[in-house]
Amino acid sequence: MLGKKNNRNDMRKIDDTTKAENTRQMVILNVYRANTYRNDLPRFEKYQIPIQRWMTVLDALLFAKSYLDNSIGIRYSCRMASCGSCGMKINGIPKLACYTKISELEGNTITCEPLSNFPHIRDLVTDFSQFFEHHKEMAPFIHNNNADIRDENRLSEFKQTPQDVDKYLQFSYCIKCGLCYSACPTVATDTKFPGPQALSQAYRYYADTRDHLSNRRLNTVDEKHGIWRCHFAGSCSTVCPKGVDPALGIQLLRGHLMGFSRNENTIAKLRDPTSKES
Amino acid sequence: MEVLYSSGENRTKLVEKMMLKESQIMKIHYTTGLAALFVVAVHIIVRLMTPSFGLSLSYENVIKNYHNIPYSILLESILILIAIHGFNGLRIILLELRQNKRWEDGITIFTIAATITIIAYGTRTIITANWLG
Numbered sequence: 001m002l003g004k005k006n007n008r009n010d011m012r013k014i015d016d017t018t019k020a021e022n023t024r025q026m027v028i029l030n031v032y033r034a035n036t037y038r039n040d041l042p043r044f045e046k047y048q049i050p051i052q053r054w055m056t057v058l059d060a061l062l063f064a065k066s067y068l069d070n071s072i073g074i075r076y077s078c079r080m081a082s083c084g085s086c087g088m089k090i091n092g093i094p095k096l097a098c099y100t101k102i103s104e105l106e107g108n109t110i111t112c113e114p115l116s117n118f119p120h121i122r123d124l125v126t127d128f129s130q131f132f133e134h135h136k137e138m139a140p141f142i143h144n145n146n147a148d149i150r151d152e153n154r155l156s157e158f159k160q161t162p163q164d165v166d167k168y169l170q171f172s173y174c175i176k177c178g179l180c181y182s183a184c185p186t187v188a189t190d191t192k193f194p195g196p197q198a199l200s201q202a203y204r205y206y207a208d209t210r211d212h213l214s215n216r217r218l219n220t221v222d223e224k225h226g227i228w229r230c231h232f233a234g235s236c237s238t239v240c241p242k243g244v245d246p247a248l249g250i251q252l253l254r255g256h257l258m259g260f261s262r263n264e265n266t267i268a269k270l271r272d273p274t275s276k277e278s
Numbered sequence: 279m280e281v282l283y284s285s286g287e288n289r290t291k292l293v294e295k296m297m298l299k300e301s302q303i304m305k306i307h308y309t310t311g312l313a314a315l316f317v318v319a320v321h322i323i324v325r326l327m328t329p330s331f332g333l334s335l336s337y338e339n340v341i342k343n344y345h346n347i348p349y350s351i352l353l354e355s356i357l358i359l360i361a362i363h364g365f366n367g368l369r370i371i372l373l374e375l376r377q378n379k380r381w382e383d384g385i386t387i388f389t390i391a392a393t394i395t396i397i398a399y400g401t402r403t404i405i406t407a408n409w410l411g
Contacts, residue, residue, distance in 0.1 A: 186374070189374045189375070190373070190374045190377060191377055192377045222299050222300050222301045223299075223300055224300055224373055224382060225373070225377065226300060228300050228301070228304050228370075229370070229373070229374065257301040258301065258304070258305060258308075
């Protein structure tokens with residue numbers, strides 16, 4: 001009974017969306033244009049885009065690039081919120097262009113700007129070098145003294161319980177799109193601050209039972225411009241398109257640094273490749 | 279000692295060892311903040327309990343307060359806790375303004391010096407007032 005009611009509500013929602021789309025056949029795409037290397041003065045250019053049902057902002061931008069102005073600078077790849085390339089500010093909020101439907105935006109004008117807190121290159125393209133440097137500082141890989149990857153005969157898998165996996169699983173969904181970094185108020189003022197992405201990844205590997213580098217990561221984040229500079233604004237978690245909660249990761253890592261919680265992880269054992277245990 | 283200070287590198291390592299980790303500083307920051315809340319609350323309650331609140335800052339009353347040893351200790355603890363918490367807070371704010379070693383070292387030295395100066399000056403006032411007739 002309840003299922004039928006929900007189904008009817010869903011249908012009504014779809015009908016409403018269709019009605020809205022029928023009354024709004026065109027949108028104006030307001031795109032930030034500037035080439036930093038040519039010292040261009042920033043300006044906004046407007047493009048009128050015919051919209052179709054389920055069209056995303058990326059689709060609209062690619063329409064403008066294909067038929068109206070092929071000089072628009074934009075970075076994109078997968079078109080399915082997997083690669084994290086098409087991050088930009090859409091109507092002032094950091095979002096993935098491929099994951100933002102035009103129908104969910106209010107008004108007839110869509111403003112696209114490059115992400116804040118990143119050095120600008122051209123139009124909607126920003127430089128991610130500093131962002132990836134911060135990410136690398138956290139040693140974002142499993143380092144295990146017991147696993148010798150050169151010995152193929154002994155190479156095996158680690159034994160982890162579902163509870164072990166739950167501790168870090170949501171943080172491993174990060175696609176490094178940089179939206180959290182762009183939304184972070186601390187990054188805006190402190191360029192040495194690693195940012196929510198790097199800090200949540202530090203927690204992701206810290207909480208992983210297969211890893212041996214926990215203390216190194218704690219030392220990396222425990223410095224003047226490190227984890228303690230987070231103001232806990234929470235905007236990183238709000239803008240994440242993959243449902244990761246970087247603010248939670250930061251608070252959990254802080255708890256470990258303060259001694260409120262302990263990492264009681266025992267390092268996961270390698271499964272014996274010769275045993276018949278499945 | 280000569281061996282220890284034979285090179286600049288050794289000296290830097292020694293200074294780094296002597297410096298507190300940021301997590302240790304933040305533990306002090308949070309503890310002093312919470313403790314300051316408590317002692318300031320006690321201070322306000324004691325003030326409110328004074329029969330003539332309007333006269334509580336009159337010369338005789340202030341000197342009388344300083345002669346009360348537990349109350350002087352309370353004032354001294356307020357001074358120490360708020361100076362440490364406040365100046366560390368200021369250091370944190372200033373750290374975000376610029377990011378270079380000279381600036382960071384400068385504000386660290388400034389905040390430590392300012393904390394010591396304020397505590398020394400306040401303590402001197404409490405002790406002097408306590409010894410007054």
